[in-house]
Amino acid sequence: MAANSPSLRVAILGxxxxxxxxxxxxxxxxxxxxGRIGGHLEISAVVVRDVTAPRxxxxxxxxxxTDAEAAIAGADLxxxxxxxxxxxxxxxxxxxxxxxxxxxxxxxxxxxxGPELYEAAAESNADLYYEAAVAGAxxxxxxxxxxxxxxxxxxxxxIVNGTTNFxxxxxxSSGASYEEALAEAQRLGFAEADPxxxxxxxxxxxxxxxxxxxxxxxxxxxxxxxVEGITGITADxxxxxxxxxxxxxxxxxxxxxxxxxxxxxxxxxxxxxLVPVSHPLSTVSGAFNAVVVEGEAAGRLMFYGQGAxxxxxxSAVLSDLVAAASHRLHGGHAPRELVYADLPIxxxxxxxxxxxxxxxxEDSIGVLAEVARLFADRGVSIRSVDQxxxxxxxxxxxxxxxxxxxxxxxxxxxALAESSAVRGVSSILRREGA
Amino acid sequence: MAANSPSLRVAILGxxxxxxxxxxxxxxxxxxxxGRIGGHLEISAVVVRDVTAPRxxxxxxxxxxTDAEAAIAGADLxxxxxxxxxxxxxxxxxxxxxxxxxxxxxxxxxxxxGPELYEAAAESNADLYYEAAVAGAxxxxxxxxxxxxxxxxxxxxxIVNGTTNFxxxxxxSSGASYEEALAEAQRLGFAEADPxxxxxxxxxxxxxxxxxxxxxxxxxxxxxxxVEGITGITADxxxxxxxxxxxxxxxxxxxxxxxxxxxxxxxxxxxxxLVPVSHPLSTVSGAFNAVVVEGEAAGRLMFYGQGAxxxxxxSAVLSDLVAAASHRLHGGHAPRELVYADLPIxxxxxxxxxxxxxxxxEDSIGVLAEVARLFADRGVSIRSVDQxxxxxxxxxxxxxxxxxxxxxxxxxxxALAESSAVRGVSSILRREGA
Numbered sequence: 010m011a012a013n014s015p016s017l018r019v020a021i022l023g024x025x026x027x028x029x030x031x032x033x034x035x036x037x038x039x040x041x042x043x044g045r046i047g048g049h050l051e052i053s054a055v056v057v058r059d060v061t062a063p064r065x066x067x068x069x070x071x072x073x074x075t076d077a078e079a080a081i082a083g084a085d086l087x088x089x090x091x092x093x094x095x096x097x098x099x100x101x102x103x104x105x106x107x108x109x110x111x112x113x114x115x116x117x118x119x120x121x122x123g124p125e126l127y128e129a130a131a132e133s134n135a136d137l138y139y140e141a142a143v144a145g146a147x148x149x150x151x152x153x154x155x156x157x158x159x160x161x162x163x164x165x166x167x168i169v170n171g172t173t174n175f176x177x178x179x180x181x182s183s184g185a186s187y188e189e190a191l192a193e194a195q196r197l198g199f200a201e202a203d204p205x206x207x208x209x210x211x212x213x214x215x216x217x218x219x220x221x222x223x224x225x226x227x228x229x230x231x232x233x234x235x236v237e238g239i240t241g242i243t244a245d246x247x248x249x250x251x252x253x254x255x256x257x258x259x260x261x262x263x264x265x266x267x268x269x270x271x272x273x274x275x276x277x278x279x280x281x282x283l284v285p286v287s288h289p290l291s292t293v294s295g296a297f298n299a300v301v302v303e304g305e306a307a308g309r310l311m312f313y314g315q316g317a318x319x320x321x322x323x324s325a326v327l328s329d330l331v332a333a334a335s336h337r338l339h340g341g342h343a344p345r346e347l348v349y350a351d352l353p354i355x356x357x358x359x360x361x362x363x364x365x366x367x368x369x370x371e372d373s374i375g376v377l378a379e380v381a382r383l384f385a386d387r388g389v390s391i392r393s394v395d396q397x398x399x400x401x402x403x404x405x406x407x408x409x410x411x412x413x414x415x416x417x418x419x420x421x422x423x424a425l426a427e428s429s430a431v432r433g434v435s436s437i438l439r440r441e442g443a
Numbered sequence: 444m445a446a447n448s449p450s451l452r453v454a455i456l457g458x459x460x461x462x463x464x465x466x467x468x469x470x471x472x473x474x475x476x477x478g479r480i481g482g483h484l485e486i487s488a489v490v491v492r493d494v495t496a497p498r499x500x501x502x503x504x505x506x507x508x509t510d511a512e513a514a515i516a517g518a519d520l521x522x523x524x525x526x527x528x529x530x531x532x533x534x535x536x537x538x539x540x541x542x543x544x545x546x547x548x549x550x551x552x553x554x555x556x557g558p559e560l561y562e563a564a565a566e567s568n569a570d571l572y573y574e575a576a577v578a579g580a581x582x583x584x585x586x587x588x589x590x591x592x593x594x595x596x597x598x599x600x601x602i603v604n605g606t607t608n609f610x611x612x613x614x615x616s617s618g619a620s621y622e623e624a625l626a627e628a629q630r631l632g633f634a635e636a637d638p639x640x641x642x643x644x645x646x647x648x649x650x651x652x653x654x655x656x657x658x659x660x661x662x663x664x665x666x667x668x669x670v671e672g673i674t675g676i677t678a679d680x681x682x683x684x685x686x687x688x689x690x691x692x693x694x695x696x697x698x699x700x701x702x703x704x705x706x707x708x709x710x711x712x713x714x715x716x717l718v719p720v721s722h723p724l725s726t727v728s729g730a731f732n733a734v735v736v737e738g739e740a741a742g743r744l745m746f747y748g749q750g751a752x753x754x755x756x757x758s759a760v761l762s763d764l765v766a767a768a769s770h771r772l773h774g775g776h777a778p779r780e781l782v783y784a785d786l787p788i789x790x791x792x793x794x795x796x797x798x799x800x801x802x803x804x805e806d807s808i809g810v811l812a813e814v815a816r817l818f819a820d821r822g823v824s825i826r827s828v829d830q831x832x833x834x835x836x837x838x839x840x841x842x843x844x845x846x847x848x849x850x851x852x853x854x855x856x857x858a859l860a861e862s863s864a865v866r867g868v869s870s871i872l873r874r875e876g877a
Contacts, residue, residue, distance in 0.1 A: 030740065034593070034740055038595060041595065041784075042593070044660065044781065044783035044784070045592055045660075045781055045783075140590070146594075146738070146740070146741035146742060146744060147744060148582075148585075148586050148590030148591070148744075151582075151585065151586070151589065151590045152582050152585070152586075155585065155589075155762070155766060156574070156582030156585045156762050157582070157758070157762060158479055158762055158765040158766065159468070159476070159758060159759075159760070159761025159762040159763070159764060159765045160580075160758045160761065160762070161472060161475065226478065226479075289726065289747060292723065292726055304580065304758055305754075306464065306468055306580070306754040306755065306757055306758035306761070307580035307748065307749065307754075307755050307758035307759075308580060308748060308749040308752075308754070308755050308758075309748060309749070310580060310581060310582075310746075310747065310748035310749075311745070311746075311747035311748065312744075312745075312746060312747075313723060313744065313745035313746075313747065314741065314742060314743060314744035314745065315741065315742040315743070315744075318742075320739075320740040320741075320742070321740065321741050321742050323740055324591070324593060324594045324738055324740035324741035324742075325593075325741075326593070327593025327594065327740070328589070328590050328591060328592055328593040328594070329593070330593060331592040331593045332589060332592065335778070339776060340774045340776070342773065342774070344769070347478065347479055349478035349479075350475075350478070
């Protein structure tokens, strides 16, 4: 590039795993970026908590600062990679209020305070990008925000948490218990010392809220998402799934559906589910992520790739940065937040789910009829019944249902627990993608 | 939308399978589009060859015309769905020269005359969109053109032709011969009466050229692509692949690699290849398409979905239309053609390939040593040798190589054919994704 080509000043907030990869790639591929953008990207500041802390990546000491507000004021584009709500929220709002373009990978912030950020952006005519907030390098935010802008989406089904996918995968391949697989994941660095946010489904719920907002042009926050984690999954559940041609995945699910009042709404939930091995999501292994989007015209699309890690997440940040920089130099804006559809969020009980229930019943004549009646009376239709063993005068049954309201499924489970024909319910799993 | 919201006039050239779906979706989802764009899309003309021809979709007769130039002159946005080179090329150039935004799904036109179209667009500051030209609804053009703009891509590997994937799939599932599977595909409407463009790999080659141009910021035309179709694949090849944990796919391959002169270049080719069943492309079945992109930072990404058909292709056209319309109303442009890298296209012989060769040899002592020497002398390293049967004093061997220059692999094949130890070479297949 000519020395007098236009230049943009970039402030980077946070120099952790992702931040240091962003700094590395920006320096290594500077000429490439210049070619793509038609101008130079110049790092004007790197904001850290402690400028004297040791770092993996070499950063020009003159760029390091603890003064975020000064760094923001002196930049054209601000990359927020601090994570968490505060002080990230304050800094992002400050940058947007000053008309700076913001690129962030902060899913927690978006899922909790998205509307506030969008409004600040709209008021100052500033741009907000967040590809890195969902599924690392996988361009699913882009896909929903732009590529599928011409389609009507009916469902988004995603494996968006690598830690839980790694744990479930290792349970399936080794027969290990949940506790053993979690310990292994922690040892290998795939799970944190406090794994709550991952294993309880909270990380997936934040991403689910962002995906649902984009897919259905409606404001969805993490509090709208019904969440169930993987801590209750047993080695037995996994073995049972394998023997019936299924695999267990923690899914983020966002669906457009008709609610109990006959009006269209959005159902958002995160829970483990049985997925048939013929479904493309069943092959997503280890720490990979994938999101399946069903569009009315597009049909089924899947986006697959590395959902976490410094370099993949940095790749997503840099995609946004290139788009953002091009817009700043040549005009144009990020897509606005679109909430024109403003669909109601349906209550968790209104979701339509399929259940697979494993239970022990008395091994005597008439028991199956009795059990079947408990389903029928609550409007739940049975898809299949399999006897999978038995001893001591009891039979083990696996009953799979057709799709029915979650409330009806739960009523069946309650009735089964109370029935004298049933000795016990040993496992309840939902099924998706069949 | 308010009646006085801005309005854009859209001329549609061609009312075939895709065009009629575009017209249907534009009318059915008019309010949605208005919400997304902030303005109305109004079809101003539908250009057809014969206004009296019977049509599947109802089109307002007042819109139908044979006068393409008048339709273009009266529109803001032009959607070209005629296909083929002429008159599509003339119409697209005319529209771009008048500063109209053009959305096209015409892969043949782009692969043959891309640079001319880009130049016309640049000169008039007009926008050219073509998501629908590659892999139907799958947003891979978007992915490469925008989402991965911040990464350095090393390889693109795609299943981009549904007809050949359907044929290979049906050979694998039924054991049918190529001819039988082709006839079945024709009967079901998955292959045309003259299947040449599909089965000889020409359709895939056009898409390969477009993908390579985008991935490597270099002008690649269909003439640069080394092409081999699937007509030589036998039921025996398929059975052999299955028994060794592999599947045969027609792949479009675009790679960044170091050429014989030590300089970086681009290798582009289309050929059938053995793919291990553990690779995500192996699970892409039937008429589905998928493109795997390897980015330096992003790692492996896969885009998967319906690669053809009226509605999926229309979905891609409408995504482009929404982006194009937003840009026309609110400022901004489509990404420019980026050819700053301008890498040389490497000759076909410089590609690095793995071969799997099935051959019959004399069943006598020293033959394997003799055969192995033919590989070693030409610098090709053997990965594995399997004896897969034999009769009449002959052995059948399957020899898989490591990666070596295509020229060396071909020299080995020639030497094998001339060797007195070899009775015959019955199959040669390349391997990818191992």
